[in-house]
Amino acid sequence: MKIKKNRLLICLFTVTLLLAATSSARVTPTYAIVNCKIISVTGSPIEKGTIIIRDGLIESLGPQGKISIPEDAEIIKAEGQFAYPGLIDAHTNSFLELPKEEPRRPGAASTAAVDPQQKEKAQHPDLMALKLLKPKKTAVADLHKIGITTVLVAPERGIYAGQSVLLNVNGENAEPMVIKSPVALHVNFTTARGTYPSSLMGTMAFLRQSFLDTGHYSSHKSLFTKSPRGLKRPEHNPFLEALSPYAVKKSPIFFNCANLEDIKRALGLIKEFKLNGFLTGANEAWRVADLLTKHAKVPLLVSLNFKPPMTSIYVNQGEELKKKAEEEIYPANAANLYKKRLTFAFTSQGLKKSSDIPKNVQKAIKAGLPKEEALKAMTIIPAKFLGVSSFLGSLEPGKIANIILTSGEIFDEKTKVKRVFVDGISFEIKEPPKGEQPAKVNIAGKWSVTVSSPMGEMESTMELEQEGNEISGSISSSMGKWEIRDGILSGNELALSITATIMGETMDMSFSGTAERDSIEGTITIMEWSAELKATRIPDREY
C-alpha cells in the first residue's frame, strides 16, 4: 500500500511538472488551412487539401473531406493558394551583430608587423553565433516575405569564423528561435591579415597543424584522465577545446569554398583528417563535378550568389565574358550539378539582400534546374544535411508547422507569399500600402545629420539601406544608436519611423521630408515636439 501511495505521489508530481513546463511555453492557436493545394515535397501533391496545425505541429493533412476540422480551429481560407514547407536557408550571415573590424593597414600583410590582437581576430573557433544574435524586425519580415522560415546563422569572418546556430524564425526574440546550437564550425580559406598565417598557403598549413594539435591535445587529456601517474599534465587550451568536438568528435565543419581550388582544398582536408566536412559557397562546384561525384557523401551547400570569384578565368578576360559569366555561366551551377546527379542545398551565403534569394533561384531554374529540385534544395535536402529532417523540411504529420502559403507556384516571378507559419505561429504578409510610388533616388549610404531645435543643434550620422522604395537603417549620435524602420521613399517624399531610447525610455519618432541623391531635409517629430533635420551625404571612401 505504502509503495503504491508513493508511486501515486510521484505520478502526480510528474504531471504537475509537465503541466508547468507546457504552460510556460507559448500557446499557439489551432489552425485549419483549408482549400489549398498542398505540396508536401516528400509526398505527392494534393489538389484541394486541408492542413491542421496544433501546438506548433502539423497534426494532420490530406485531401479535403478526409480531414475533419477540429471545433477549436481557426480556419484559414486558402482558396487558390499553395501550401509548401517553410524554406530553409542552410547558411546565412544575417541576424548577427559582430564586433566592428578595424580597417586594414595598408601594406600590413606584406610586412612582418605582428599584432597579437590581430591573431585573435582571425582565429576564434569558440565564437558562438548564438551569443551574437540580433534579429531585427525588418530582417524577420524580409525572410517571411520570401517564404524562409528556418536559417542557419553563421559568423563569417576569420579562418575559424566560429560556430553556427539553427533558427526557426518565429518572432523577434532570439532564444525562442533556437533549434540547435552549436550546429557546425565554420572555416574560411582566408588569411589572418598581418599576422601568421598571412597567406593562403600559410592558412592551409595552419589548418592542418590545428587539426593535428587538437587530436594530440585530446588524446593527451583522455590518457591523463585514465592514468595520470608519470604523465605530464595537459595544459588547458581554449582554442583546442573549441576545436575538439569538430576535429575529434566529428561534428560538422563547414568549409567555405570561394572557388574550385577551395573545393579541392576542403576535400583534401576532409580526407586527410577524416572530418565531417560540408562544402559551402561552392559556386564553381560544377567545374569539379566529377570530383564531387567521388565525394558524394560530403554535403554540398551551393550559394545563390552568382558573382564569379576573383580567381575565375571568366573575370579577367574583359567585360564581355565577365558579363556572360555573371548572367549565364554561374547561374547554371545548380543546373549543371543536377545534370551530374549531385545532391545539393541552396544557401544565401554571400548575398547582400534577402530579396535576391527568389530572384536567383529563378535564374537557376531558367538555366535548366527543374523547379521541384530547386524546392527540394531549400526544404528537405538542407533538412537532411542539418540532421533535422525528422521534424522539418516537408509537410508531414508530426513535423513542425513551418508552412508557407503562396499565391501561386513557388519561385514563379509573380508569386507572392501570403502567409507563413513558423512553429505554428501565423504571420500574415502585409502588402505595402497603396498610393506609393517607386523611389526616384537611391539614398542608401552614410549621411551627416544636423537636427536644429529651439534647444540647440545636434550632430549625428545616419546609415541608410534601400530596397526598392523601402528604407531602413540607423542613426547614431551622442545619445546612442537608434534604429530606423518602416521607411518609405515615395518619389522624393521620405517618411521614416525611428525608435529612440532616451534616458532609458523608448520613444517613437517620425520623420517626413524630401530626399535628393545627396541631401535630405524635413521635420522630425517626437510626441508634440518637432525639429528641423538636414542631412548631407558622406561620400564613400575612394580606394
Next chain:
Amino acid sequence: MKRNTIGFILVVSLVIFSSFSFGQDLLIKNGTILTVTKGTVPKGDILIIKGIIKQIGENIKAPRGVKIIDASGKYVIPGIIDSHTHIALTGTNESAEAITAEVKMRDVLNAEDRSIYTAISGGVTMVHTMHGSGNPIGGENIVIKTKWGKTSEEMIVHDAYRTLKFALGENPKRSNSRTIGTPRYPQSRMGVNAIIRREFLKAKNYMEQWDRYLKAKKSKKSAKNLIAPRKDLRMEQLADMLRGKMIARCHSYRADETLEFIKLSKEFGFKIACFEHVSEAFKIAKELAEEKIGISVFLDNWAYKVEASEGIAYSASYCTKKGVLVSLNSDSGERIRRLFNDAAKAMKYGRLSEEEALKLVTINPAIQLGVEKIAGSLEVGKHGDIAIFNEHPLIAYTHCEKTIIEGEVYFDRTQYLKEREEMEKRKKEEEKKKEKKGGKK
C-alpha cells in the same frame, strides 16, 4: 579589345583541352631535331605513343590513326624547363613569420593563371614554381607541367625532387621592403644564417624526441600512458631535409653568404640542389663544382640592387666551363616566354656551343629538378614534351610555333592567330550591327 579576344580564345582552348585524356599519340615528321643529349638529326621524325617518345629517326611510319605534324623546315627541341618561377600560384610568400617550412605551394596551385599560357607560347613545358624569397626558410616548392586547361592535379610532376626554399641576403632581412610596425628578426646576414642554424638545431631536437618515444614504445617496459610527441609540421619539413627526403633550393646573391650556407649544409648534413640568382657565382665556381651544387641564374640581369651589383653576363658560361650545373630561369610570368633568347645570349657572352647553350634551359634544369629521366632532352622513353620553332631556337628572330606535352598540342601559334583574327572579325561585325540598329532608332 585585343585583350578580350585573347580571353575568349583562352577560355575556348581551356574547354577544348579539358576534354582530352592523359597522354596522346603523335608523329612529328621531317624536322631538324635537336635532341640536346644525343646530337642533331637533320631531317628526322619523332613518334610519341601515349605521351612517351617511342622512336626517333628517319622515315618513321605512323601507326594507324596517329596524328601527324609536318615539321619540314622547322626545329624540334625538348620542351623548355624553367627551374625557378612563381607562376600558377595563389600567393608567393608567407611573410608573417621568418621560418615557414610548413607551407606548400602544392596547396595554392592556380591552374587558371594566364602565365601558364604565356609560358607555353615560349615553348616552356615544365616549371619549378616556388615560394618567394621573403623568408630565410620559405616553403615547399612544386614542379608542374604547363598543361593549360588541365586541372592543377594533372599538372603536377610526381617524379621531381621535393625541394624547400631558402633565402639569404637582402630579401629575407627585408632590406627592400617597407616594414610597418615591429621589424622582424632577422635584420642582417648574420641573423639569417643564425636563424637557419637555430631551426635546424630545433629540428634535430625534435627528431631525437621522436626517436626516444619510438624506442620507448618498442621496449617491453614502456609505460601504459606513454604519449607521442606533438607532431609539428614545420619541424617535420626540416626533419625531412635532414633525412635527405627533401633538398634545398637557396636564393642568394653574394659569394660570401653562399659559401656560408654550404658550410651550414655540411654542419647539418642536408643537401643543396641549387643556388638561385647567385650573381657572384663566377667567384666561387670551383667550390660549387666541387660540391656538385648547381646554379639557376638570370643570364644578363645585374646591378638592379646592391647585392646584385657585381653580377656579370659571363657568369653562366664561365661556371658551365668550370663544371657547374647551370640553368637559366625566368623568375617571372613574362620573361618565361623568352628563355631560349637568354640561352642564345650565353653563346654571345662566353661562347658556349649551341648544345651547351640549349642545355641551360632543357637538360640542366631537368637534372636540378630530378626529372632528367623523363624530360630535358629528346630520347626514347622520355615524355613527349616538345617545342617546335620556325627557325633555330638560338637565332634572335625565332619564335615557338607549337608546344607539345605528352604528345598533346597545348600551344599552336597558327591556330591561335587564326582564332584571334576570326574573333576580331566577329566583333567588328557585331559592332557594325549595333551601329545600324542605333541608326534606325
